[in-house]
Amino acid sequence: MTKDIYGHFHQDEHHFVDKAWDWVERAAEQHAVKLTDFLDPRQAFILNSLVNRHPDVHCRLDGGYETAERKRAIIAPDYRSLDSEDMAMAVLAVSSGDGKFLTLEHGDYMGAILGLGMKRDKVGDIHVIEGGCHCLVTQDAADYLHLNLSQVHRVHVQTELLSLNKLEVAQVQLDELHLSVASMRMDGIVSDVFRLSRAKVLIPIQAGRCRVNWKLEEDPSKPLKEGDMISLQGFGRFKVLEVEGVSKKGRIRVKIGKFA
Template identity: 40%
Template sequence: MSVYDHFRKEELPFVERALEMLTLVERKQAMRLTDFLDPRQSAILQSLTSQVQDVVVSPWGGYEGAERVRVLLHPPYLTPETEEYRLTLLRIAADQRFHRLEHKDVMGALLNAGLKREKFGDMIVDASGCYAIVAAEVADFVRTQVTQIHRTPVAFEEVEWDSFTPPAESYQEKMITVASPRVDAVIGEVYHLSRAKAVIPIRAGKLKVNWKIVDDPSYPLEAGDMVSLAGWGRFKLLEASGPTRSGRIRLQVGILT
């Protein structure tokens, strides 16, 4: 069986690039820095280290628990320094009296400016402030080119990491009951969709479980799974219990806010 058989068709271009990087590091015994990766890409890269010898995968996204990270590939005898990840922390200054900036607003502004998604990491928009973590090589571009978000004038200011408080996950908890932990049943209850309507985006490849596309409506969810449905949002399956008197399963979900 080929190593490529373990991955979905749409993941193969990344798998090929990842194998090239790993092989290069193995051959040259030098460090190699990736762009920002999502958790699925990070997991793929880690799994592919079995195809080479003496290559270590060291991720960092600016803080513990960051979702999007840059990865340093390196021999085991080299220890990466934080500066080598080339991350810049930008604080977004804006008058938000008339419009509260949201995560999607910041992402849209960076993409509309011509940046590729691989060049910026997590965006934090909460009560503590608005921040964007970007690759150092595009920080000046962001500061000079992105001056408005959702018709609100903004200024991106580089700040020191010690002034930054990492965000805590914020969930709106909800108890639901389902006949089974099938993903179509669960997202139907979470987002108030009929089973028939829930199946449509799943079949279209718009559902991810733990950042991996799942297009099987009968896929069973387990406690700890992170579920995202394009256009609807994300939630985490916190706990499964039950059954109820009618035989249904109780699920505690946390909808990301």
């Protein structure tokens, strides 16, 4: 692979670029078919970019339902139809054994799964629903989780494996904020959303803990735009829903959706 491809991606992404390009080359030259684990949206974008550079390869992305965030990919020679390929996913349904369920959040379920030694890549989207959660997992991890996941944040739980057509998708809860900002600089908006000083915001940004549209972003002055998804490790994430206009004093009115 020519090194100029690296110029399109952050240095921290080069390892994944190498791995994804290897999948593409194997599909083209060895007629190999590769089913990946779950990819985040940024990884999916990188993979698609590399697939599009090769005329003899194509791929399919599927996260178990139409609006999935995390998806598995299957990469193959372009003569092979991928529509009917099995993406090898299952729904892990988690519920309280005694009927009493404390308020558990996405992070509680994720922490319990990772605490069993499971890799993050084996887990797709997690939907917190009434009485528990539905979690997309790879087929090869499903039985292990079904047998071993018995507690989530001190709550004893039961698990069941379901087919994809039984998946319950949670409604995304966004807390709307209306901000008045001097500019669309990332550090200023992140500061207002998480109620931190500019100085305190700079520390995690420059430490590589901030992502814009799942891409690592270390420049505090990066301008944000409508539709951008921003996450700050340890604080949460939000979406720029709308730039509503400019006030008479020249300040920009922005509507933010903060994930609950």
